[in-house]
Amino acid sequence: MxxxxxxxxxxxxxxxxxxxxxxxxxxxxxxxxxxxxxxxxxxxxxxxxxxxxxxxxxxxxxxxxxxxxxxxxxxxxxxxxxxxxxxxxxxxxxxxxxxxxxxxxxxxxxxxxxxxxxxxxxxxIDGDIWSAMIEVLWRLPSLAAANGINLFSICAVILLAMLTSLVAGILQIYASIVIGCMSSRHKLILGLGVYLGFNVVMQTASLVMLPFVTNWFTAITEQGGSPTPVQVADFFQGTMLYGIGFSLVFGAVFYVITRLMLKKKLNLE
CATH class of the missing domain: 1.20.58 (Methane Monooxygenase Hydroxylase; Chain G, domain 1)
Structure with a gap:
């Protein structure tokens, strides 16, 4: 079905x-x-x-x-x-x-x-730029391998982070709509207010969690050493994984809200 x-x-x-x-x-x-x-x-x-x-x-x-x-x-x-x-x-x-x-x-x-x-x-983009881009993309895997960087892993994490962020964003819209429709009047205004409220909560949560993500990188720089390409790649992947987890958590919350409201709190026009 x-x-x-x-x-x-x-x-x-x-x-x-x-x-x-x-x-x-x-x-x-x-x-x-x-x-x-x-x-x-x-x-x-x-x-x-x-x-x-x-x-x-x-x-x-x-x-x-x-x-x-x-x-x-x-x-x-x-x-x-x-x-x-x-x-x-x-x-x-x-x-x-x-x-x-x-x-x-x-x-x-x-x-x-x-x-x-x-x-x-x-x-x-003209032909010369296309040629330069193709050449860079052709050399990128060997350059990454020479520095011990797993290029496939980085690309996969980036794509997954973008996908989870998109899905969570759509679910945020759905949750805002169903909560806004709990009111018999001013549904649009309430829904918009809920959406903005969700954004405030998410931004606050990200600011609270951000220091835990950056502590590892800060510790390296405070020791006076320059991070290696592998360390930078690991930090980047860690940041992306944090974003994925963030999106999954809030996406699950928005999904549950949407499901419960559709099941129990409908106020159809």
Missing amino acids: LGKLIKYEFKGTARLYLPFFALLVLLTVVNRLSLQFGLGNSEFLEIPAVISMMLYIVAVVAVFVIAMVATIQRFYKNFMTDEGYLMFTLPVSQDGLILSKLIVATIWNIFSVLIAMVSLFFLL
């Missing part, structure tokens, strides 16, 4: 995402050609080239805005409005309902970041 929910969620959200992705791709190609052939240097084409670049910037921003809006809108509309009565009659648990939204939102957010990054690289 979870697979079917994910399938229908993809269908429901694709109609919102794909037009903006297609527009971004089109504007990327147009602006790349404009920069490649110097069309903006022509007096006749200068204004269209400027307008095209402005539209491109708007499209990049719109991709991220749509990702945020869709994450909020799909969860709120399906669970917090009249549609919720239908959703909660389906033969699936609260976990299945939440996970279907979470998985699809996570995938779309990742894809939004990737398409924006690829677009920017394609637009701004």
Whole structure:
């Protein structure tokens, strides 16, 4: 059943995402050609080239805005409005309902970041820079191995930290929505206040825990020794692992809040 929910969620959200992705791709190609052939240097084409670049910037921003809006809108509309009565009659648990939204939102957010990054690289980087980047990437594994650094481990930790942070962020939005909907009035204001309150708690917790993360590195510098590449890599990985644990803890808290509120405290419109 979870697979079917994910399938229908993809269908429901694709109609919102794909037009903006297609527009971004089109504007990327147009602006790349404009920069490649110097069309903006022509007096006749200068204004269209400027307008095209402005539209491109708007499209990049719109991709991220749509990702945020869709994450909020799909969860709120399906669970917090009249549609919720239908959703909660389906033969699936609260976990299945939440996970279907979470998985699809996570995938779309990742894809939004990737398409924006690829677009920017394609637009701004020329052949010489591409060649230099490829050469650096080609030499990086051997350079890391020569210094005793596990490059695969570092990349895996970075990607996992980014993924857990994204998932925790989406769950934070969900938890804020369900708490905000406990009120019969001013749901949006309450939800926004809860979201900001969560941010304050998380920032406070990170500041409290940060000294424990940096003590090891500080001890090395206070001894007057320069940290080796391996020590720097270990510290970096330790910091990333701290971030992963931080995201997992708060993500679990937000998930539990969302699940309990959906199960016991619904106030549907």
